[in-house]
């Protein structure tokens with residue numbers, strides 16, 4: 556997706572300002588992020604688009620890298636006047652930041668999305684930076700409507716028009732990122748990779764959630780020996796401590812909601828967080844007292860906090876968990 560831009564950046568051929576244009580959802584933001592990762596990735600050897608795994612790449616993905624700033628309109632800004640626009644204050648703040656040397660990498664990257672939403676004053680203020688950019692500055696102006704930018708601004712940007720992408724190419728990208736099944740989302744995107752990736756990501760999220768739900772109901776319906784085997788397998792399935800914590804956190808968060816639903820169901824209330832699991836919640840509520848369910852929900856919530864805030868022994872925690880989870884054979888049938 557980054558193509559020649561990425562290759563050139565690796566060779567040190569980096570301009571101070573680019574104009575990324577193209578229809579909505581074509582992937583302008585993704586290209587901007589990948590470009591920032593190309594510039595700031597800390598893995599060796601460097602590759603176009605960055606490695607996606609190092610701390611720098613991950614921070615950029617989450618918009619927490621101190622050398623990458625996203626400037627976008629604040630729709631909730633109080634004052635009516637600048638509501639629909641990127642305000643001049645936002646550009647001034649960006650400029651103060653941009654004048655400083657990078658904190659972690661060689662560059663400071665500013666992504667302005669959508670550049671056509673700059674207020675008139677903001678755009679004029681931005682011109683100053685484009686005329687005399689700090690040596691470490693890279694600005695990426697994203698917009699579906701580049702013709703709305705001032706000619707004086709546009710003349711200082713390297714144009715990078717993004718075009719509709721062939722479906723086969725989108726399918727390949729989806730396959731690499733989400734696995735072969737996700738290729739099916741390519742045709743619906745009609746040439747816009749951004750649409751396809753959003754669809755595939757939503758699908759991946761809901762599949763992962765369903766899998767965790769099913770895992771819990773199976774656990775509830777399992778005997779102790781199977782439960783302990785499950786705890787050991789899970790604890791040993793991930794060597795990386797951080798990923799292991801994430802894995803536990805995801806389960807505790809999901810399961811606290813399932814148990815909460817069962818507790819609420821047993822008291823006759825009907826506001827389920829997971830309406831699709833109403834049958835399982837009812838089955839669980841029939842076998843376990845509301846009080847035990849509440850206790851378990853609270854424990855799950857506490858363990859979730861523990862794994863995010865401290866280093867825990869995963870196996871020990873999972874073994875405690877299987878002792879606490881009530882036994883209810885009927886629930887797995889409902890699941």
Ligand SMILES: [Zn+2]
Pocket residue numbers: 592595596597598605606607608609610611612613
């Ligand atoms: Zn990286």
